[in-house]
Amino acid sequence: MSAIDTLPPLRAVIATHGLSARKALGQNFLLDLNLTSKIARQAGDLAQCDVLEIGPGPGGLTRGLLAEGARKVLAVEKDARCLPALAEIAAAYPGRLEVIHGDALEVDPLAHLTPPIRIAGNLPYNIGTELLVRWLTPKAWPPVWDSLTLMFQREVAERIVARPGSKSYGRLALLAQWRAEARIVMSLPPEAFTPPPKVSSAVVHLTALPEPRHPADPAILSRVVAAAFNQRRKMLRASLKGLAPNIADILEQAGIAPTDRAEQIPLERFCALARLLEDQAAKP
Template identity: 80%
Template sequence: MSQIDNLPPLRDVIATHQLSAKKSLGQNFLLDLNLTAKIARQAGKLEEADVLEIGPGPGGLTRGLLSEGARRVLAIEKDERCLPALQQIADAYDGRLQVINADALEFDPLEYLTPPIKIAANLPYNVGTELLVRWLTPKEWPPFWESLTLMFQKEVAERIVAKPGSKAYGRLAILAQWRSDARIVIDLPPQAFTPPPKVSSAVVHLTALPEPRYPADAAVLSRVVAAAFNQRRKMLRASLKGVAPNIEDHLAAAGIKPTDRAEQIGLEEFCALARSVASQN
């Protein structure tokens, strides 16, 4: 493992600061700095962007982002034990790194960031999906971010990019693909991490579209999709009966058979259904 900067190897950093990964925080550390730099490169050109990183831990991806030229990195770290290690990185990179000790689910980073903004993170497993859904469902679109380069459990990554007809296809695929281009860019085995998790991981890159792929009211689409996939084994005329009293009329208007099931329905049809439902309100 060659170095990407003049700071100590990550194994030494972890030993020095006694940073054993905490399961309660969903921590699994990537120690290969060549790999973290490779992940950083998936975020695209960083020289003219601020980067938001969630859960930097000992700073492997942080160093990758900075060494790849990020204009500035704002790292949100909940674990106080990691702060001294991150401060070392901040000192070495001439003020381009700002570290804030906070819970990412309760912290608004926007006052600390200047557009254009990218988000790049080896997300803690226990909050990754919730953060992604928040970033995909802001009140206004386009969002504050240009792109997301995020590591998930491979199962979650496959749900984000899934197509109709697959078991992985569901609400997460609809939310992601309605407003962004999403693709898996790197697969990672458990052995890449310390400690090795029980599952494989993958990095997903999502680029925000200037406007949604098909017109629909976000709240209505979300309600329709949630109801459809909450009972995905049922026919849509049954799973959606609580969405509207005349749901079969709306399904017909959207070109959907009432006997179809949620996993058979594409994004365009779900958006058409959401427009029909919204039109009666």
């Protein structure tokens, strides 16, 4: 394997610093620097970008992002054991790596970043979906980030890119595809990781759209989608009855059969339904 920098192989880094992966932190380390470099390349040309990386661990993807030319990497790491290894990377790339020791769900990184901003990470399994939803639902759009290049369990990745009619189609697909272009760009087997997880993984690349694909109030759309998929086996006239007393009529106005189920409905129809509910709520 060709080296991407002058730093030691990741297995040596882990041995030196005693970095056994911890299940409680959702850690599964990716040690092949060829793979971490390939993931970094999926984020595109990084030369003029700051990159926010969540959960760098021993720094495999961090090294890939820096070697690919990222202007700056801001790495947020909860596990204090990883900080000395990340400090060694910072020393090898002077002025280009900043590490924040903290919980990614609690840290506000914006003060440390200059646009354009891209986000990358082999996300800890236990917080990956929550982080994605936060990035897809900011108060204002377009968001502060241009793109997301993120590793998930394969099942979660498939939910992000799912189409209507599939078992994976649901709230996550609608949130992602309403405001972003989402595609799976890499697949990785369990044996690529240390320790190997019980499931396969995949990298999803999301590019922020300048504006949502269809107009809708974000809060209303979120409420509609949540109600529809919380009871996905029910007909929509039943699962959405709490949103309006005349929900069957509103569904028909939106071009949706009241007897349809949530997994059958494309994004455009959900947005039309959200607009009609907003109009009804605005009436005196």
